[in-house]
Amino acid sequence: MAENMQNLDHILHVYFTRYSSWGVRVALILDYFQIPHTTKGYGWNPAVAPPAHLSGGLLPVLQPDPSDEGFLIGDSLAISEFLAEQHPRLHLWPRDLKLRALARTAAAQMHSGFNVMRNTYHTNFLGKYTGKIPISEAAAKEIRDMVELWSKARADTKKRLQELSQEDEGFLFGTFSIADAFFWPVLWRFRSYQLPLTGISEDGLKWVTKMWNDPVIKKHSHEFFRQAQDPLTVVEKYENIFRGNPNVEYSQFSEDWTFNPTEA
Structure with missing residues (x-):
């Protein structure tokens, strides 16, 4: 088949x-x-x-x-x-058995968990919120857990690839995999809602930078801006979800935005 x-x-x-x-x-x-x-x-x-x-x-x-x-x-x-x-x-999953298992575990965690983040910070790949973004204690814990997951994934991968004497391309589990794709949407949430990357490791931050700068991913992201030109794609309930909160301003990112790791 x-x-x-x-x-x-x-x-x-x-x-x-x-x-x-x-x-x-x-x-x-x-x-x-x-x-x-x-x-x-x-x-x-x-x-x-x-x-x-x-x-x-x-x-x-x-x-x-x-x-x-x-x-x-x-x-x-x-x-x-x-x-x-x-x-x-x-090789949509890593070639190495151990890294493949770790990648599947991480993807499953993203697939079934982090519900507070999902339900509080709705997906809007073009939305930009500035000001005092509300972050509950439960959301703050999930944000910390997410950052820790990324940092640990990169540490485990770096160690494993060194053991195997294999090249590390800097993605979560070495080469780009399903796991990176599963965390891509939540990385946009960090951008959209100015969520803190506090505590992220150096290698974790390099992964974030790599994801934002990858040419294939940047080309793929152009689709969001193309869709925005069609009013039929607008979903009002996902636009300005903090409407009425005087401490939060809403706008949209431009396509030429770049990630600056020194500001993370």
């Missing part, structure tokens, strides 16, 4: 990724590993709503075979695992 589907032009059905942390994970994996695909974006406006055969489940949904509308895979982690199986030569 893997051989039969490796060259198919998969269809990714996804809510407009400018607001979709779940969908952008898969979209970035497909783009980064150059897996043939077509992306179909949908919104909450009836004019751009998903078709009836997708309405029973949450997006993203991957349709591996364009000719088979009955074969649909939902959930970003399930889709990612399917893609890893279908394209083994691309």
Whole structure:
């Protein structure tokens, strides 16, 4: 089956990724590993709503075979695992067994955890909040846990690759993997809401810098700005979520923004 589907032009059905942390994970994996695909974006406006055969489940949904509308895979982690199986030569997970297990663990933690951050700081890849951003004790703990997770991932990876005498490309587990894609949306939350990177290790900060500067990821991010030109992609409830709070100002980032690690 893997051989039969490796060259198919998969269809990714996804809510407009400018607001979709779940969908952008898969979209970035497909783009980064150059897996043939077509992306179909949908919104909450009836004019751009998903078709009836997708309405029973949450997006993203991957349709591996364009000719088979009955074969649909939902959930970003399930889709990612399917893609890893279908394209083994691309190594969507790290090649080393130990690093692969650590990467899967980290991705699963992101997939099922950090609910306070998710529910407090909604995804808006273009949104920019400045001022006194509300951070509850529960949110502050998850922010610290996130930073610690990144720092530990880089420390464990650095040690393991040194043991193997293999090159470390600086991603969470060496080379770019599904794990990096899973943490990409939350990294944008750190940018959007000015969340603190306090306590991050030197190697962890290098990972953050690498993610923001990676040419493939930067090219992929252009899609958010392209979508913003279409008013049908706007979701008002994710715009200026602190509306009415005089201590928080809302605007949008420009596409030429760059990450400055000295200000982190």
